[in-house]
Amino acid sequence: MGQAPGVLYYIEPCNPKVVPYGDYFDWFKYVKPNNSDPYLERTLDPAFKGLITYGSKWIRQPYRRFLPNRRVVIKEVASFMSILWIYKRYQPDILLVVRHPCAVALSEKKKNTPIDRPIKEILKQTDLVEMHLKPYVNVLKKAKTPFEIYGALWGARNRVIANLIPDYSEWNTIFYEELIRDPIGYFRKIFDNFNLSLTDKVQKYINMSTNEQKPGTYSTFRVAENQIDKWKRELTSDEIEQVRAFVEPFDLPFYRLESDWSLD
Secondary structure, eight states: OTTSTTEEEEEOTTOTTTSTTOOGGGGGOOOOTTOOOHHHHHHHHHHHTTOOOTTOOTTSSGGGGGOTTOEEEEEOSTTGGGHHHHHHHHOOOOEEEEOOHHHHHHHHHHTTOOSSSHHHHHHTOHHHIIIIIGGGHHHHHHOOSHHHHHHHHHHHHHHHHHHHGGGOTTSEEEEHHHHHHSHHHHHHHHHHHTTOOOOHHHHHHHHHHHHOOOOSTTOSOOOHHHHTTHHHHHSOHHHHHHHHHHHGGGOOSSSOSGGGTOOO
């Protein structure tokens, strides 16, 4: 979406790895609507205004910052659990991308995501527990192995989203696997929904980024069809079962079918 005409694209302005005052806790931050939060305000206020932020590539198409009709598009991960706070404060159009928990677990494994703090950081947030996760505290506490923790984290994060979706029908939700099976078709729908122009240049970029491989943990250039079932090839059956065992208790409306977990 960052290639669309007139768009200022921000990649994870809340990522504590690029924010000097960020802390590991900020990956799991939950803020109630209408509350104040210095971290999110300092990272997101400039982004939504189209200003330079930490980690932003300000030299890329800087003229867009002065266009009268420019659009701000923000891709965010760290602020996922504070999505309602973001919505109430900035009133953005929202697109939620949901990805299979085993694919996310594999990604966390490859990034060597530490497992000693995540559950603690979630459980110490009393507002988060009271509003969304009270029925699942025991599930979170029981997670011990890396893949149990990855599953529980996926469940907790998406439980927050699942609780909100029924009340916010204007939010758009797509599944990562469907997107990469038909990138041009899905991006056409997305661009139409958000009133963006899917130009020939944008389509060329989409084709390149989904059919070419570039190295790097955070590279966005991947052969799309290789990504859908990558977790089936690289995770053991025991690791998959550990993820599933700690996702299912959250009773989410995503990936509920047996076929969603099948290795066939």
